[in-house]
Amino acid sequence: MQEVKLPQMGQSVEEASIVRWIKAEGETIRQGDPLFAIQTDKAEIECEAPASGVLRKILLEPDISVPVLTVVALVGTADEPLPDLSKYGGAGAAPKAVPAATPEAAAAPVAEAKAVSSTTTQVNGGDIFVSPRARKRAADLHIDPTLAQGTGAGGRVTEADVEAYAASVDKLKVSPAARKLAESRGVDLTQLKGSGPQGRIVVDDVERAETISKQAPVKSLSTGEIKRTKLSPMRKIIAQRMADSFFSAPHYYVTTEIDMAAAVKLRNSTPEKPSFNDLIMFSTALALKEFPAVNSRWADDAIEEVGDINLGLAVALPTGLIVPVVRQVQNLTLPQLSAECKRLAERARTGKLTPDEYQGNTFTISNLGSFGVDHFTAIINQPDSAILAVGQIKDRPVVIDGGIQVRPLMKMTLSSDHRVIDGAVAAQFMGRLKAILEAAAF
Secondary structure, three states: OEEEEOOOOOOOOOEEEEEEEOOOOOOEEOOOOEEEEEEOOOOEEEEEOOOOEEEEEEOOOOOOEEEOOOEEEEEEOOOOOOOOHHHHHHHOOOOOOOOOOOHHHOHHHHHHHHHHOOEEEEEOOEEEEEOHHHHHHHHHHOOOHHHOOOOOHHHOEOHHHHHHHHHHHHOOOEOHHHHHHHHHHOOOHHHOOOOOHHHOEOHHHHHHHHOOOOOOOOOOOOOOOOOOOOOOHHHHHHHHHHHHHHHHOOEEEEEEEEEOHHHHHHHHHOOOOOOHHHHHHHHHHHHHHHOHHHHEEEOOOOEEEOOOOOEEEOEEEOOEEEOOEEOOHHHOOHHHHHHHHHHHHHHHHOOOOOHHHOOOOOEEEEEOHHHOOOOOOOOOOOOOOEEEEEOOOEEEEEEEOOEEEEEEEEEEEEEEEOOOOOHHHHHHHHHHHHHHHHHOOO
């Protein structure tokens, strides 16, 4: 009998909880199959079966936090006797017994097990089941499989569903740039109305739809009604971390407005078309090289200056917020940074990040510009000592040489820990970052 243990997901993770079992008790599994998903201190991660056989016993119910390397299940042959389960008592309560299914009802659990065995993605608080073949086909066709209408068991998205959705997209009039942007941001092109010539879907249409394309319709509560939603593990952790940061680090804020005309021109002339966030991250790394104090952290009895510039990129998920980390940005070219940001954002959106990919940040950037936000302040993502809040690029009238011109302006606010970063240093850092972006000195 093979023991399945809660894996050690990074050096700093001491305990975790299972949020869902992907395989059902009694189901045949193969080594490497997704077996269950766990919630660490920052992300939901799928864990693979360590051996092939039958999932004989599940020893840990979801939402019970236990130490890593705890035995959570047993895998063996179908007729192999179970060992004494009392020795696994520390692993948490075993699931409640399920009455044996009648022969007539046997088909339903089988269909459900097949659906659950597919890879899942959370959208608007619910699970979308995508078969492995469908996910592979979607990758080949460069589309988001969760946008396809699932016709399989339990609403599962099949390979045929992916191909049908791809065919419907191919019939649309879409500019190449809009198609690429929709692919990278998970926007359903079939739901958009084009504003370009002859109804052609252009980049502006995708950007307008991005913030609402996957939002569930809001149901109004009736008079006197109260809706109570149990906190998810991720939401509990976000609440704890943000409260700890805000009340332990004395925050202060420095805001500057940047003329992005040169950056817009450079981006439009670059074949790789880096995002504006890529340009901001790259410029931030250049400024941090000159102001290492902003890349430092509080260590109780000392201030630690860090040699590597590891930029955290705040990514909003339907279930909360996660910050994947782009490591050693000081050694990356702009195309390399852009490629790594796309890779990490996709892994974050599909729940595939490992702890090593969202730990070790030294500075964080939070960009709400795509949501139409002009200006905001952010809470420091510890152990960092600063976080940069980025608003949207918006055409505004400005006075230049005595005349009025319309320029693409963007506001950025630096939240700093006053224990580490003095106000003058923060102001100088923001001034240098402004100069880099306005000169497009990348």
